[in-house]
Amino acid sequence: MTAQNKTVKLAKMGMLVAISVVLVYLVHFPIFPAVAFMEYDPADIPIFIGTFAFGPMAGLLLTVVTAVLQGTTVSAGSGIYGIIMHTLATGSFVLASGFIYRGRKGKKEAALALTVGVLVMTVVMVGANLVITPIFTGWPVSAVKDVMGFIVGFNVVKAGLNAVITFFLYKRISGFLHR
Template structure:
C-alpha cells in the first residue's frame, strides 16, 4: 500500500470521526438512542476510491476511534454495531461498484449496500442487544419494522445519496 493511499485513507477516517462528533441527531423520538450521523460518507468515498478492503480498514479504524472518543458511551456494543453496519455497507457497495463504476452501477451499489446494512442491523439487534443490554428478543422483534429497519434505511439512504452526489467531484482530488 502506497504512502499516498494510506494518507488519503487516514484523512477519510479523520473526517468520518469529525463528522460524527459534529453532526448527530435522533430520527425517531421514540428511539432517541438511534442517531443519524454522516460518518459513513467518507468511508464510502474511500471504498469507491480504493476498494472494499480499504473500506473495511477505514471502517474498523474509524469505529474503534469513534467508540473510544466521541461515541464512548456506547462502548464495545457501539463499536461492534458500527463495524457490522458500515462493514456490510462497504463490502456490498464496494464489490458492486468495482465491477461497474458507471452511474447505474453506482446507484445499484448504494441501493444494495443500503438494503444489506438495514438487514444486517435487524439481525445484529436481535442477537447483540439482548446480550449487551439484557433486552428480551421479543422486545427487539417488536422494534424491527417500526424503528430499526426504517432508521437504518433512512440513515444509509441519506449517506448513500450524499456520497452519490459528491463522489465524482471528490474523486478528482484522490488521484494515486
Template sequence: MSEKSARIKKLVLLAMFTAIAAVLITLVHFPLFPSAAFLQYDPADVPILIAAFAFGPVAGLIVTVLASFIQAFFLGGDGIYGFLMHVIATGILVMVASTIYRKFHTRPGAVVGLVLGTIAMGVGMMIANHFITPFYMGVPTEMVDAMLVTVILPFNLLKAGINSAITFLVYKAVSRYIIHGEGHVRGSEKAAGEI
C-alpha cells in the same frame, strides 16, 4: 508517480478519511425518530464510502474499523457495543456497495451498489439487533424484536439511503482530488472518478 509514493498517498488519504469519519460521528448526530432517540443519524459513512469507492472494499472496511474504534473508545462512544454495531452496519453497506461498484465501475453500477448496500444494511442490522442488543443492553429479546420492522429497519434504511445519496452526489468531485497527479489509484484500474 512511483509505487512507493502512491502507497504513501493512499495511506495518508485513508488516514484522512478515518479522521473525518470519526469526527463526523462524534460531532454530527441526531435522532431521526423521536420515539427512538437512541438511534442517532450521523454522516460518517460518507467519507468511508468515498474511501471504499476510490480504493476498494478492503480499504473501506479498514477505515470503518479504525473510525469505529476511535469513536467508541476515545471520543465518548458506546464502547464495545457501539463499536461492534457500527462495524457491522457500516461494514455491510461499504462492502456491498463498493464490491458492486468495483465490478461495474459506472454511474449505474454505483447506484445499484448503493441501493443494494442500503437494503443489506437494513436487513443486516435487524439480525444484529436481534442477537446482540438484548445481550449488551440487558433487555428482553421480545422488546427488541418488536422494534425491528417498525423502528430499526426504517432507521437504517433512511440513514444508509441519505449517506448513499450524499456519496453519489459528491464522489465524482472528491475523486478528482484523490487521483490528482496520478493516473490510477488501484493497480492497473482506471481513475476512480467514473460516477
C-alpha cells in the same frame, strides 16, 4: 504500487477516517423521537467515498479504524457495543457496495451499488440487533422485536441518506483521491 503511492493512499485513507470522526462529533441527532438513542450521523459518507475510491477491502479497513476511534472517543458512551454494531452496519454496506462498484464505475453502477448497500446493511442490522442487542443491553429479544420497525426505518433512512450524499459527492472528490 510503489512505497510512495502506498504512503499517499494511506494518508488519504487516514484523512477520510479523521473527517468521519469529526462528522459524528459535529452532526448527530435522533431520527425517531421514540428511540432517541438511534442517532443519524453522516460519518459513513467518507467511508463510502473511500470504498468507491480504493475498493471494498479498503472500505472495510476504514470502517474498522473509524468504528474503533469513534467508539473510544466521540461515541465512547456506546463502548464495544457501538464499535461492533458500527463495524457490522457499515462493514456490510461497504463490502456489498464496494464489490458491485469496483467493476464498472459509472453512475448506474454507483446507484445500484449504493442501493444494494442500503438493503444489505438493513438486513444485517435486523439480525445483529436480534442477537447482539440483547447481550449488551439486557433487553429480551421480544423487546428488540417490539422496536424492529424503528430499527429497520433507522437503517434505511441513515444508510439511504448517506448513500444519496455519497452519490452526489463522490465524483467531485474522486479526482483528488486518485491523484
